[in-house]
Amino acid sequence: MHRVTPEIESLSKEILTYTMDRLKMDPPTLDHPLSQTALEEAAGQTITESGLGGESALRLFIDKLAPACISEDHPRYLAFVPTAPTDVSTLFDLIVGASNICASSWLEGAGAIYAENQALRWISDIAGFPPEAGGVFVSGGTAGNLSALVAARHDWRQKRPDHAAQRGLIISSRGAHASVQQAAHVMDADLIQSGGHRLTGADVAATIAALSETDRSRLFAVACTAGTTNLGIVDDLEGIGAICQQNSVWYHVDGAYGGAALAAPSTRRLFNGIETADSFIVDPHKWLFAPFDCCALIYADPAKARRAHRQHGDYLEVFYDGTWNPSDYAHHLSRRARGLPFWFSLAVHGTKAYADAVEVTLDRAREAATMIDAHPHLELVTDQQLSICVFRRLGWSPEDYKSWSDQLLENGIGLVTPTKHEGETVLRFCVVNPRTSSDDIQQILESL
Numbered sequence: 001m002h003r004v005t006p007e008i009e010s011l012s013k014e015i016l017t018y019t020m021d022r023l024k025m026d027p028p029t030l031d032h033p034l035s036q037t038a039l040e041e042a043a044g045q046t047i048t049e050s051g052l053g054g055e056s057a058l059r060l061f062i063d064k065l066a067p068a069c070i071s072e073d074h075p076r077y078l079a080f081v082p083t084a085p086t087d088v089s090t091l092f093d094l095i096v097g098a099s100n101i102c103a104s105s106w107l108e109g110a111g112a113i114y115a116e117n118q119a120l121r122w123i124s125d126i127a128g129f130p131p132e133a134g135g136v137f138v139s140g141g142t143a144g145n146l147s148a149l150v151a152a153r154h155d156w157r158q159k160r161p162d163h164a165a166q167r168g169l170i171i172s173s174r175g176a177h178a179s180v181q182q183a184a185h186v187m188d189a190d191l192i193q194s195g196g197h198r199l200t201g202a203d204v205a206a207t208i209a210a211l212s213e214t215d216r217s218r219l220f221a222v223a224c225t226a227g228t229t230n231l232g233i234v235d236d237l238e239g240i241g242a243i244c245q246q247n248s249v250w251y252h253v254d255g256a257y258g259g260a261a262l263a264a265p266s267t268r269r270l271f272n273g274i275e276t277a278d279s280f281i282v283d284p285h286k287w288l289f290a291p292f293d294c295c296a297l298i299y300a301d302p303a304k305a306r307r308a309h310r311q312h313g314d315y316l317e318v319f320y321d322g323t324w325n326p327s328d329y330a331h332h333l334s335r336r337a338r339g340l341p342f343w344f345s346l347a348v349h350g351t352k353a354y355a356d357a358v359e360v361t362l363d364r365a366r367e368a369a370t371m372i373d374a375h376p377h378l379e380l381v382t383d384q385q386l387s388i389c390v391f392r393r394l395g396w397s398p399e400d401y402k403s404w405s406d407q408l409l410e411n412g413i414g415l416v417t418p419t420k421h422e423g424e425t426v427l428r429f430c431v432v433n434p435r436t437s438s439d440d441i442q443q444i445l446e447s448l
């Protein structure tokens with residue numbers, strides 16, 4: 001199993017051929033899920049005592065399993081938050097696997113960590129974070145939000161001994177992603193959802209003013225959103241930052257989806273105030289064209305995160321010689337150098353190409369909003385800020401939305417799923433793929 005035999009050599013060619021064929025598909029087949037029973041029928045028992053052999057196992061994946069997975073990079077996949085990795089980032093992912101780097105400590109992964117840190121630096125720079133800012137790539141926004149909030153609570157507990165026995169409190173908003181609520185749950189902390197769809201400094205100030213003295217002392221973080229998942233709204237980052245500063249509360253910004261628009265000149269001003277945050281996340285696997293799984297988690301003062309996250313043990317102390325250890329900045333130890341595909345693509349294409357590609361998707365979403373506006377049966381539900389359009393089909397019931405969405409997928413046209421806005425079932429486009437064209441949008445709108 002650990003020797004490159006002639007069989008492995010020929011398998012490697014097949015794997016590379018498949019990889020290249022998949023990359024060249026324009027568009028890739030959309031595909032669709034199959035039931036457990038259908039997959040059992042199609043793929044059968046895949047793990048056997050003597051193994052299937054490389055060629056058969058690969059064919060099984062290509063012919064039976066891959067078609068039961070939706071291609072997230074399909075240009076008419078506009079549901080949830082899609083992903084559209086650049087070709088070079090996907091290719092480099094193969095190298096990351098082959099290089100077998102443990103990017104936890106400088107001792108083990110210095111070269112990879114150096115490169116990851118440069119990619120993090122670019123993100124820090126477009127956010128206006130200080131020169132000493134730094135962090136780590138984690139698996140996704142959920143892990144990023146949790147790790148940032150754990151660091152926030154640790155910092156709060158270190159400030160006053162009586163905080164050690166207190167249950168912490170976070171202020172967030174109705175528009176915040178479910179992962180913020182989940183983080184509070186995991187941390188056994190309380191969460192207050194303040195404000196409306198766009199959280200403002202005034203909302204946070206009013207929520208803090210209404211707290212009892214005890215609850216005020218339990219407040220350790222405000223977690224706002226730079227690009228809400230459902231509506232694409234950027235909270236009032238400047239106003240919230242000012243209130244956090246006045247109240248000496250950790251300020252976390254979840255830009256998992258929207259943070260990419262920091263790179264685009266046409267939307268950069270929406271993010272003014274982010275530079276005052278204590279921590280910030282953006283997922284390159286969403287709108288910065290990297291493959292799964294990749295979330296950039298950045299702290300203004302990494303020492304605070306280090307105090308919260310560093311793991312100690314006799315065998316680990318060798319790491320702690322003043323070098324930069326990514327394991328210190330999140331809830332993890334061993335880690336894949338998952339920032340490298342993103343770094344490689346940035347290094348190959350340059351940051352201008354990134355800014356341009358984000359602008360292309362923003363333009364496409366603006367165009368989609370105009371087309372929706374002009375459509376006789378459709379109505380925009382909210383003003384579009386980033387690359388999300390939310391709209392209703394006049395006269396439709398929730399069942400109509402669901403059967404239309406199912407049909408769209410069944411026909412291999414696209415994936416657009418219903419969501420809710422203030423209790424009403426509506427539709428939502430999220431455009432992050434520069435390959436999504438006006439014709440793609442038109443094709444979907446025509447079926448409404």
Ligand SMILES: Cc1ncc(COP(=O)(O)O)c(C=O)c1O
Nearest residue numbers: 081140141142177179229256257
């Ligand atoms: C704003 C926001 N935060 C957090 C997340 C969670 O990210 P992940 O799915 O990478 O854990 C998402 C996912 O869509 C998101 O949009």
